[in-house]
Amino acid sequence: MAKAAASRPGESHTPTMVDVALRAGVSTMTVSRALKEGSRVSKATREKIMTAVNDLGYVLDQSAGSLSSRKTGFVAAIVPSINNSNFADTARGITDELESTGLQLLLGYTDYTVEKEEQLIEAMLRRRPEGIILTGGAHTDRARRLLKSAGIPVVETWELPAKPIDQVVGFSNEEAMGLLVKTLAKRGYRKFGYIGGTTSRDTRGSQRREGFVRAIDELGLPTGRLVSFGVPPISIEQGGQAVVSMLERWPDTQAVLCVSDLSAFGALMECKRRGMRVPQDIAIAGFGDYEVAAFCHPGITTVNVDCYGIGQQAARRLIQVIRGDEKRHGQEIVLTGYRVVEREST
Amino acid sequence: MAKAAASRPGESHTPTMVDVALRAGVSTMTVSRALKEGSRVSKATREKIMTAVNDLGYVLDQSAGSLSSRKTGFVAAIVPSINNSNFADTARGITDELESTGLQLLLGYTDYTVEKEEQLIEAMLRRRPEGIILTGGAHTDRARRLLKSAGIPVVETWELPAKPIDQVVGFSNEEAMGLLVKTLAKRGYRKFGYIGGTTSRDTRGSQRREGFVRAIDELGLPTGRLVSFGVPPISIEQGGQAVVSMLERWPDTQAVLCVSDLSAFGALMECKRRGMRVPQDIAIAGFGDYEVAAFCHPGITTVNVDCYGIGQQAARRLIQVIRGDEKRHGQEIVLTGYRVVEREST
DNA sequence: CAAAGGCATGTTATCGATACCAAATCAACA
DNA sequence: TGTTGATTTGGTATCGATAACATGCCTTTG
Numbered sequence: 001m002a003k004a005a006a007s008r009p010g011e012s013h014t015p016t017m018v019d020v021a022l023r024a025g026v027s028t029m030t031v032s033r034a035l036k037e038g039s040r041v042s043k044a045t046r047e048k049i050m051t052a053v054n055d056l057g058y059v060l061d062q063s064a065g066s067l068s069s070r071k072t073g074f075v076a077a078i079v080p081s082i083n084n085s086n087f088a089d090t091a092r093g094i095t096d097e098l099e100s101t102g103l104q105l106l107l108g109y110t111d112y113t114v115e116k117e118e119q120l121i122e123a124m125l126r127r128r129p130e131g132i133i134l135t136g137g138a139h140t141d142r143a144r145r146l147l148k149s150a151g152i153p154v155v156e157t158w159e160l161p162a163k164p165i166d167q168v169v170g171f172s173n174e175e176a177m178g179l180l181v182k183t184l185a186k187r188g189y190r191k192f193g194y195i196g197g198t199t200s201r202d203t204r205g206s207q208r209r210e211g212f213v214r215a216i217d218e219l220g221l222p223t224g225r226l227v228s229f230g231v232p233p234i235s236i237e238q239g240g241q242a243v244v245s246m247l248e249r250w251p252d253t254q255a256v257l258c259v260s261d262l263s264a265f266g267a268l269m270e271c272k273r274r275g276m277r278v279p280q281d282i283a284i285a286g287f288g289d290y291e292v293a294a295f296c297h298p299g300i301t302t303v304n305v306d307c308y309g310i311g312q313q314a315a316r317r318l319i320q321v322i323r324g325d326e327k328r329h330g331q332e333i334v335l336t337g338y339r340v341v342e343r344e345s346t
Numbered sequence: 347m348a349k350a351a352a353s354r355p356g357e358s359h360t361p362t363m364v365d366v367a368l369r370a371g372v373s374t375m376t377v378s379r380a381l382k383e384g385s386r387v388s389k390a391t392r393e394k395i396m397t398a399v400n401d402l403g404y405v406l407d408q409s410a411g412s413l414s415s416r417k418t419g420f421v422a423a424i425v426p427s428i429n430n431s432n433f434a435d436t437a438r439g440i441t442d443e444l445e446s447t448g449l450q451l452l453l454g455y456t457d458y459t460v461e462k463e464e465q466l467i468e469a470m471l472r473r474r475p476e477g478i479i480l481t482g483g484a485h486t487d488r489a490r491r492l493l494k495s496a497g498i499p500v501v502e503t504w505e506l507p508a509k510p511i512d513q514v515v516g517f518s519n520e521e522a523m524g525l526l527v528k529t530l531a532k533r534g535y536r537k538f539g540y541i542g543g544t545t546s547r548d549t550r551g552s553q554r555r556e557g558f559v560r561a562i563d564e565l566g567l568p569t570g571r572l573v574s575f576g577v578p579p580i581s582i583e584q585g586g587q588a589v590v591s592m593l594e595r596w597p598d599t600q601a602v603l604c605v606s607d608l609s610a611f612g613a614l615m616e617c618k619r620r621g622m623r624v625p626q627d628i629a630i631a632g633f634g635d636y637e638v639a640a641f642c643h644p645g646i647t648t649v650n651v652d653c654y655g656i657g658q659q660a661a662r663r664l665i666q667v668i669r670g671d672e673k674r675h676g677q678e679i680v681l682t683g684y685r686v687v688e689r690e691s692t
Numbered sequence: 693c694a695a696a697g698g699c700a701t702g703t704t705a706t707c708g709a710t711a712c713c714a715a716a717t718c719a720a721c722a
Numbered sequence: 723t724g725t726t727g728a729t730t731t732g733g734t735a736t737c738g739a740t741a742a743c744a745t746g747c748c749t750t751t752g
Contacts, residue, residue, distance in 0.1 A: 014497060016738060027702050032740060042700060057495035062472040063409050063418060064738035067707045072409055082437055088429045095455070104469065107453050109441070123450065126408040149403035151360060236641040262637075269643040291608075292638055295582040297615040362708060373732050378710060388730065410708030413737045 015056040023052035035060055066128070075318060076106040076129040077311075078120050080136075080202070084233060086260075086288050086307045087135065090157065093311025094133060101319055103130070110135075112201045112232055118143040125150050131318040133311075137161020138203045153321040155314045159204060160333070167321065168333040169314040173204045176303050176338045177211030178218075180257060180285060183340045184301075185219050189255040189283060192216055193225035195242040195267065196259035197232030205232050205259045208287060212257060225250050234259065239266025240273075247282075254283060255346060261286035261293040264300050268345060283346040299343030306336050361402040369398040381406055412474070421664060422452040422470040423479040423657075424463060426548070430579060432606075432634050432653045433481065436503065439657025440479060447665055449476070456481075458547045458578055464489040471496050477664040479657075483507020484549045499667040501660045505550060506679070513667065514679040515660040519550045522649050522684045523557030526603060526631060529686045530647075531565050535601040535629060538562055539571035541588040541613065542605035543578030551578050551605045554633060558603060571596050580605065585612025586619075593628075600629060601692060607632035607639040610646050614691060629692040645689030652682050 021028045026045060033039040034049040041049075052058070066072040077094050079087040087109075095105050106129060108120040118140045124132065125146060131153045137160075139147075147154050147165055154166040159173060181192060194212045196205050209226070216223050227246045230238035239258055243266075246253060258264035264286025271278055278284055278298055286293055289304035313334055367374040372391060379385040380395040387395075398404070412418040423440050425433040433455075441451050452473060454466040464486045470478065471492060477499045483506075485493075493500050493511055500512040505519060527538060538558070546552045555572070562569050573595075575588035585604055589612075592599055604610035610632025617624055624630055624644055632639055635650035659680055 014495075018738080028739075029703080029741095030701060033701085036740090040699065045700080057491060059468065059471045059492065059496070061474060061738055063412050063474055064707095065740065066409050067413055067709085067738080068740040070707070070740095082428060083431060083434045085429060085431070088434055091428055092455075104452070104473070106450070109438075122405065125405045127450070128407060128409055145403060146405065149360075150405070236637050240641065265638070266641055269641050272643045291582050292611070295586065295612055295615050296642065297618045364708080374709075375711095375733080376731060379731090382710090386730065391730080407708055410737095411710065413708080413739085414710040416710095416737070 015058045016061070017058075019056055020049065020052045020058050023056065024048045072128045072130060073103055074106050074127050074129040075103045075131050075133070075315070076108070076121075076124040076127070077133040077314075078108050078110060078117060078124070078135060080112045081109050081233065082107070085290055086305065089307035090135075090311035090314075093308040093313075094315045095311075097312045097315035097319070103319070114138055114140050114143070118146075121146055130322050131155070133157060133314045133318065134165075135159075136203050137164065139165075153318055155318055157310050157314050159207065160335075164331065164333070166331055167314075167317050168331075169310055169317060169336060170334075171305065171336050171338050172211075173207035174211035174214065176305070177208040177257070177287065178215035179338075180287070180301075180303050180340050181212055181215035182219070183342070184255055184257075184283070184285065184346055185215075185221065187346065189346070191222050191225070191250070191252055191254040193227065193246045193250060193253040193256045194258075195227050195229065195234075195239060195246060195256060195263055197230055197234045198228040199231060202232035202259075208259055225253055232259075234263045236262050236266035236269075239263025240270030241266075243267035243270055243284075255279075256282060256284050258284070258286045261288045261290040261300060261302050264302065264345075265290075265292050265296060268296065268298075268300060279344065279346050285346050289341055293343070294341075298345045301343045301346040302341050303338055304341045305338045310336050361404045362407070363404075365402055366395065366398045366404050369402065370394045378411075418474045418476060419449055420452050420473050420475040421449045421477050421479070421661070422454070422467075422473070422475040424454050424456060424466050424470070425481050426458045427455050427579065428453070431636055432651065435653035436481075436657035436660075439654040439659075440661045441657075443658045443661035443665070449665070460484055460486050460489070464492075467492055476668050477501070479503060479660045479664065480511075481505075482549050483510065485511075499664055501664055503656050503660050505553065506681075510677065510679070512677055513660075513663050514677075515656055515663060515682060516680075517651065517682050517684050518557075519553035520557035520560065522651070523554040523603070523633065524561035525684075526633070526647075526649050526686050527558055527561035528565070529688070530601055530603075530629070530631065530692055531561075531567065533692065535692070537568050537571070537596070537598055537600040539573065539592045539596060539599040539602045540604075541573050541575065541580075541585060541592060541602060541609055543576055543580045544574040545577060548578035548605075554605055571599055578605075580609045582608050582612035582615075585609025586616030587612075589613035589616050589630075601625075602628060602630050604630070604632045607634045607636040607646060607648050610648065610691075611636075611638050611642060614642065614644075614646060625690065625692050631692050635687055639689070640687075644691045647689045647692040648687050649684055650687045651684045656682050 017028045017031050021031045031049055034041045034046045082088055098105055106124050110117040121143050133155045135158050137156050155169055157169045159170045196209050200206045227242045229242035264284050268284050285301040287303045289302045293300035293302045363374045363377050367377045377395055380387045380392045428434055444451055452470050456463040467489050479501045481504050483502050501515055503515045505516045540558045542551050542555050573588045573592045576584035610630050614630050631647040633649045635648045639646035639648045
């Protein structure tokens, strides 16, 4: 039977598949098939349908489609911040990897709090994503429960959680920072300082600090030079303020390691502003290998992390699990690489 | 009648509203009301329902809900790149503004091409967003047609399109760059050079260049010092290479204006690397007021744009139009401010 | 030439929620 | 105590598409 909408051609409304079907003289099922690639529809019919689609300006309604096919075509990803270029790179890696699959990304950011993460997870699960990518391994209990009962693959990234939920794509922030310390110690530096944020909101930041402390301990170097400044993620400006505070308390510090390149850059610029020579008077290193670290003068020694690759691999892993639906793959931990990049600042 | 799913309690499946209704001993309609704030359900009933919801770990299925309510709760936003901190700020402005309304953001990026924009627009329209925010005023014809027939409010941002589709929240890139030229000219600079990308993909970049050329003309200053380097958006590194090329061709250039702060930063660092004094030997200015411009040494003179505010206001405008559904507001153009920020690099 | 099989297309029954209207319950008051 | 009006709850149809199955046509082959 003709739908009311179709029988009132004068009325302007968003066309549905029924309108297309009527116009092309076929059934909605045939239209549905014609619009989904990989299904067999005769060339002539397909052309008729495409003409109708163009004439009407019809656009498929995926909300309706996913209700009956039980596949939404969504993948959710939650990052601490999209203003941080590291996570923006990860988001881009995810999107690029998803592009060819027809999956669409639902992106949200937590501002580094697990409470907001929980809210986001719930909001996104309402959209029935086919998989979800998280940053880090710290989540509220309720968030864990929601994820468990959602029955979809979960990938935690950017860390190696002690108690992973499902899949993991990341690296040890502790070890990475430790490697940086050791690399610089080998170069002769002995009095190391560390600059980071004030709270543990940023779990990756905390892990880096732990890695720093542990490495210093292991090497038997002077300990205790830790400056906490600002709520994570700390900014360029706060990096500058922190290094001032560091030099006031421990004027003989030889090398300052920062939780991120942004704070390292701030520290570097502040030192230059004060007429200090870097690295002769003080060496500075960061973490993350932001573009700015490579091209500022002097270039900043840092730890390069494959941000884009983390996103790519997380998405890839997710797709594998989604595709291989039945024989649900077991948990897997993908280690992504990191490497110390030595530049002129040390 | 009891659904099959509900009658097989042993089977693990994602619970639906029917499951909740059965467990709470009410109808699905009442469950639906209890989960939607602002509807009247007695306290006792609501508690029973909430208990059932928690016991089952039920999460509302919004795809199903939006099909019947004809409201998806989505807003789409398309930006050139999420790795660019200016657009990331805009995205954050949008998200923050949407948060209290319960609308969710569908974010996509075009990599600065209208073709990818067209694809994205179509992909997003399939999700039936209630409104859409675009960057710039350059779109393919098909994209314009799709947007028109979608019948949803559209906000174009970051520019003042000659032929707006609907709403606009932006500023004149041409005028903004012109203001920068005039400000520096007043300070005595006369030989200006301009650094930008090679193609017109980045329409805002093109407009800035035009603004530069026009201002130079109007002031009767030496013209022609234009260096195009790299595919937009040009990077820090390319800014450095471009300034080298500029100085080779026009060694007496006094002030170099760059399409963005990133290229300006690259130019600045390259000059310092070559032992030039900034601004004594050469002045450098950028556009966008990125964080790096404020805190590098010397600080970079630039044009501050209210990126976050653009996002906020675009979202706000969209919400107004969506809310005031019937009496569809007319087209409106919201001008966002910009201002020249003078720092030590000029 | 009839049977078998492949391909194109149609029919019907959902997917999970909400809109709309009807019914039931409750409180208040004459 | 019966009536009125407000509030809470339920029944049913429907949103727009697709899965699953059914049908019909055409080609192939013994």
